[in-house]
Amino acid sequence: MELDLFIRYGPALLSGFGITVLCWIVGSLGGMGLGFLIACLYQWSGSWGRACLQAYIEAVRGTPFMIQLFILYYGGPSFGLLLSPVQAGIFGFIIYGSPYFAEIFRAGFQAVPTGQFEAARCCGMTEWTIVRRIVLPQMLVSITAPLTNFMIILTKETAILSVVTVPELLFETQTMAAETFTYIEPFLALSLFYWAMVEFTSWLGRRVERHVTRHQNRQTP
């Protein structure tokens, strides 16, 4: 084990980690937003709209992330979409994550009884107010765990971005391994970074879960 390797390659690994975190956060928040939009559209559209959304969900869920990235990054220029690797990575993440997030949100919508929607409409609430004040607070209780779960899955999917030359953590690690002919040290560092990310996400998930379920633990006066 040569520790001075870490001093020499530390900055590269850290910048790779930064790009991993950037792609992960922007990509998964974007995916969450798009997924929420899809779930909302699904909730309020007719059978044709639903069929289209379902087709999108199935198509994205049925194909590997790597192929989606290849279509975006290598196939994109064929229809005038020129992306830098990091842009392609982030867009790919948004598209890849959106159907999974949409399904999680859809399950959340279904957990709210239809009677509440009807009652809220009778009170004269707009659809957006219903989502914001009635559906979301209840939905968050049941979807925080699956959301955290999927965020953790996405932390690991960032490794695939290295294949389209995004200079993220795995890419930098492979460079380090190739330049120094060491394999144990780079992969050890890599595992520690990913482990830290996963632990952080699950810690955050637990905190959010405690926050959204606080009404259940409140002592009755």
Next chain:
Amino acid sequence: MDFSFQVISHNFPYLVSAARWTILISFLGMLVGLLLGIGICAARLSHHGWLRRAAALYISFFRGVPLLVQLLAFFYILPYAGVNLPATVAAFLSIGMCSAAYNAEILRGSLQAISPGQREAADALGIPPLALWRRILVPQALRIGLPSHINELILLVKVSSLASVVGIGELTRVAQNITGQTYRPLEIYMATAVIYFVINALIAWGGRRLERRLGVGQR
């Protein structure tokens, strides 16, 4: 933009024959994952504390490290240790070892659905632990967890595309090679996506049939 169907039709046979490797790797990976997963699940629930801890460590490691990293480590670090496996074997073993962690957790969930009375009855009848697992617990758990296992298999089909990075000639790799020859990434990768989609749709359809056949969720 000129989308050429001719490129697709010309190269489609190569893609389809490469898809056989994708299917082979993912199915063998699932087999390894199930067999190993049963063992790990048994270790996770054993009476020995050290076995339980070892199984928990295995699960958290293989679920916590990206599969691409596992594959690369398998390919670069094993030869270091003097183990030289054929690339395809290393690929499905590595995928199987990762899937074992997930399958073990699915099985653990399914086992909780089996009433403890069965275990007690088996104990009372003097059935040895191995037979208890092989003849009573595992068949029922596999049936209860079937939808999740099918899910896992679909994930493995998609994940097997990662094996292209270490140079195995499966679907994604062959698509990359054809792209290198034809400079038609959009057409070739679209066709590849369609093939993956068809494989997954077939597995999902087969899984639903199997579920109906075994009566999952009707008891």
